[in-house]
Amino acid sequence: MSDLRIEPLTAAAFAPFGDVLEARGAADRIINQGMCGRYHDRARLDFGPGGRAGISIFQARTRSLPYRLDLVERHPEGSQAFLPMTDDPFLVIVAEAGPDGPTGLRAFITDGAQGVNLHRGTWHGVLTPLSGSGLFAVVDRIGTSANLQEYPLDPAIIVRA
Amino acid sequence: MSDLRIEPLTAAAFAPFGDVLEARGAADRIINQGMCGRYHDRARLDFGPGGRAGISIFQARTRSLPYRLDLVERHPEGSQAFLPMTDDPFLVIVAEAGPDGPTGLRAFITDGAQGVNLHRGTWHGVLTPLSGSGLFAVVDRIGTSANLQEYPLDPAIIVRA
Numbered sequence: 001m002s003d004l005r006i007e008p009l010t011a012a013a014f015a016p017f018g019d020v021l022e023a024r025g026a027a028d029r030i031i032n033q034g035m036c037g038r039y040h041d042r043a044r045l046d047f048g049p050g051g052r053a054g055i056s057i058f059q060a061r062t063r064s065l066p067y068r069l070d071l072v073e074r075h076p077e078g079s080q081a082f083l084p085m086t087d088d089p090f091l092v093i094v095a096e097a098g099p100d101g102p103t104g105l106r107a108f109i110t111d112g113a114q115g116v117n118l119h120r121g122t123w124h125g126v127l128t129p130l131s132g133s134g135l136f137a138v139v140d141r142i143g144t145s146a147n148l149q150e151y152p153l154d155p156a157i158i159v160r161a
Numbered sequence: 162m163s164d165l166r167i168e169p170l171t172a173a174a175f176a177p178f179g180d181v182l183e184a185r186g187a188a189d190r191i192i193n194q195g196m197c198g199r200y201h202d203r204a205r206l207d208f209g210p211g212g213r214a215g216i217s218i219f220q221a222r223t224r225s226l227p228y229r230l231d232l233v234e235r236h237p238e239g240s241q242a243f244l245p246m247t248d249d250p251f252l253v254i255v256a257e258a259g260p261d262g263p264t265g266l267r268a269f270i271t272d273g274a275q276g277v278n279l280h281r282g283t284w285h286g287v288l289t290p291l292s293g294s295g296l297f298a299v300v301d302r303i304g305t306s307a308n309l310q311e312y313p314l315d316p317a318i319i320v321r322a
Contacts, residue, residue: 021216021218021298022218023218023219023220023296027220031287032221032287032288033287035221035222035224035287036219036220036221036222036287036288037219037220037221038217038218038219038299039217039218039219039220040215040217041215041216041217041303042216042217042218043215043216045213045214045215045216052206053206053214053300054201054202054204054206055182055202055203055204055206055242055244055276055278055300056199056200056201056202056203057182057183057184057199057200057203057276058184058197058198058199058200059184059188059197059198059200060193060196060197060198061196061197063196081216081298083216083244083246083298084246085244085245085246085247085248085274085276086246086247086248087246087247087248087293087294087296113246113294113296115216115218115246115298117216126192126193126194126196126197127193127197132248133248133274134197135184135248135274137182137242137244137276137298138199139214139216139300142202
């Protein structure tokens, strides 16, 4: 099995895969009589033909490192945003779309104040909290057509700090 | 000035105003090889004519109790979901729409594992974290037409535990 090293999550590094949702730098607008900064419309949402936006709550079990990754998946019909409801870092594993399947795997760790929006069709690992309650709000496509492709990794990949 | 007492947030009590987004009871689906429960499509989203869904990040300053409420607002063109990115409770103030403006004010406190989705047009107070970092993900309408109505409260209302 090969190893994958974890990198800090930054908007620049994550740009080929999706959006980092965070309050970094100056807010786009100051609202509520100066009491709130709005970082406006930061996700490239796409729910495809026949889909619509929905908000679901995910209650995920925590995992530990080293983490054995044996599957990635993607949603061809829509983007998917993971918004942590705690300030615990979580693991975000993504890959490029090669001609024969996922390639160029990357593993990122959030800083505890970041969510992510995976662009439509991005290969990714399943939700992987490492600590905390494992509670997330998820904004993704609600629709009736098939929207899940899975790709087993054999041999598995070991993700390490 | 009159007083408003804070109630625990429950789906039943909040139903006239919006949706409580939480992992309560059995999940609708178990995904990720048994490692995650999905509470599916729990928000009544509505972005009106000419609007679309967006995800923004709000960085709000914390407030303290007793809290002086002198304004409520509403968004006639769209729903607005507040998804806390920490496990700190926050205050959710809402009101019914009377013929002459907001009436029947209610103040709810979350349990630290709840978000809310305000239905389109619901009168509400501004974002009011009481502790923690004040970081929220917000799912609301992105559009060009006016989408804010404000209603000053005079005399102000004092919100108490």
